[in-house]
Amino acid sequence: MTRPNTPFLSSRRGLLRAGAGLGAAAALPGLAQAQDFAGRTIEFVIPFAEAGGSDVWARFMAPFLAKHLPGKPNVIVRNVPGGGSITGTNTFYQRARPDGLSFIGTSGSTQFPYLLGDPRVRYDYTRMIPTYVSPTGGVVYLPKSLGIENVSQLARLRDRELVYGSQGATSLDLVPMLAFRLLGLNVRHVFGMRGRGEGRLGLMRGEITIDYQTSSAYITQVMPMVQAGTAVPMFSWGVLDGQGNVQRDPSFPDLPHFVEAFEMVNGSKPSGVEYDAYLAFFASGFAGQKPAMLPHGTPDNIVAAYRKAFSDAVADPELQARKGDVLGEYKQAVGDDVQAVYRVATTIKPEAREWVRNFLATNHNVRF
Structure with missing residues (x-):
């Protein structure tokens, strides 16, 4: 009480x-x-x-x-x-x-x-x-109308502008913002959404062309769309194991996690300051x-x-x-796993922090 x-x-x-x-x-x-x-x-x-x-x-x-x-x-x-x-x-x-x-x-x-x-x-x-x-977790998905069947085909969309409904540049939607950039996608972020449900509804109306939903919302609201043939899952964010390594989401074991998706699209593992920034915010916002x-x-x-x-x-x-x-x-x-997961979720390299602050200030007019 x-x-x-x-x-x-x-x-x-x-x-x-x-x-x-x-x-x-x-x-x-x-x-x-x-x-x-x-x-x-x-x-x-x-x-x-x-x-x-x-x-x-x-x-x-x-x-x-x-x-x-x-x-x-x-x-x-x-x-x-x-x-x-x-x-x-x-x-x-x-x-x-x-x-x-x-x-x-x-x-x-x-x-x-x-x-x-x-x-x-x-x-x-x-x-x-x-x-x-x-x-917690989440899944990125596309409307079937884009003609992409799985994440290995995602690079086909690099020359096309996609639209994402965002709750704000420094909200949890910072994670997909950084992920889409790493994947080389051209995504326009439309701010002002009051919740992820509005993004899903926008996709259903054809106004939004890329979206993610948290695990529970994906299972209850998006999987029926997948089964009906109107939406296609791409990848999950993944989870962290007890050593702080990214693993597949147990709720979606058949979907690649983001790191696997990156490798499928780019042919190499992610690295560098942009990935360090993504990993910090992914761990903090989800894993x-x-x-x-x-x-x-x-x-x-x-x-x-x-x-x-x-x-x-x-x-x-x-x-x-x-x-x-x-x-x-x-x-x-819990137990021995707490410290490693907590450290990844609450730590960011100074150069990654500086990069993401400059990125947000330059591209989205965020002031700190």
């Missing part, structure tokens, strides 16, 4: 304390030694409004985490929206205590401003401690879209308790039976 009238900076129960520099385990002897949260209330901070994707994810995971943390504490979701999720994340990063009584879940739309060097960002993913990462993190300075034994609890939660038969569209068929990054 959410307590809507309790401010995030509440001093109640000492969940949060203003100020930074809170790293000493000695200041938290009870929790650090006992690793027992019995009778406690833990806040799962979500820097988005209620009913969005991250909120649904958090509310689905919270009772399973409560079940498997030592002492079976009460885990509640605290929504702190604002600034496109930057406001709540800044506040958590600067003021959350490292006592295991609060942790945060973000998403690609929180990670993108960080990767782009947005001056509003005050949080540092390298200093937060990942305990769990949840992926490692939703990480759950503890504050910097949290004692190792509390971190271990959280990581074990998330591992046990993901393996819980009840969760497996109910995961449906919330988690899908994706392997959740």
Whole structure:
């Protein structure tokens, strides 16, 4: 449940304390030694409004985490929206205590401003401690009318202008923007879409000529079009394995992932600064879209308790039976897999950041 009238900076129960520099385990002897949260209330901070994707994810995971943390504490979701999720994340990063009584879940739309060097960002993913990462996926497809049967024929469209309906140059649609560029496609990005559903409807009307949908939307909305012979799948974005390597999406094992698609179109593996930029945003927006993190300075034994609890939660038969569209068929990054997936999803090479910032400023009038 959410307590809507309790401010995030509440001093109640000492969940949060203003100020930074809170790293000493000695200041938290009870929790650090006992690793027992019995009778406690833990806040799962979500820097988005209620009913969005991250909120649904958090509310689905919270009772399973409560079940498997030592002492079976009460885990509640605290929504702190604002600034496109930057406001709540800044506040958590600067003021959350490292006592295991609060942790945060973000998403690609929180990670993108960080990767782009947005001056509003005050949080540092390298200093937060990942305990769990949840992926998602998506599929790029074309209308059948273009006459392309599979991704190996995609190069035939390089001399033709394609149209993509975008929610914004720095939104999750930055991933297809970079992917299409790497593939050498001439794509005009029409901004102002309020959701991916509008892009799909535009394609059905003949106004859009290339689109992607997230996995659940592709399965429910686009696969019937494929079966009816009006749409043709090209490739999935793919997923990351425990070592951070791109693999096929388990929801679409017969489709090549983007790296395979690139090789089929170009005859070589992708490399260079543009690919480094793509890989960072793909990992952040899809393969490692939703990480759950503890504050910097949290004692190792509390971190271990959280990581074990998330591992046990993901393996819980009840969760497996109910995961449906919330988690899908994706392997959740827990235990030893967390660190590698998190690192790829929250890291970008300085030269890749500089390249993508210049690209967005020059081609799409984005100002940082």
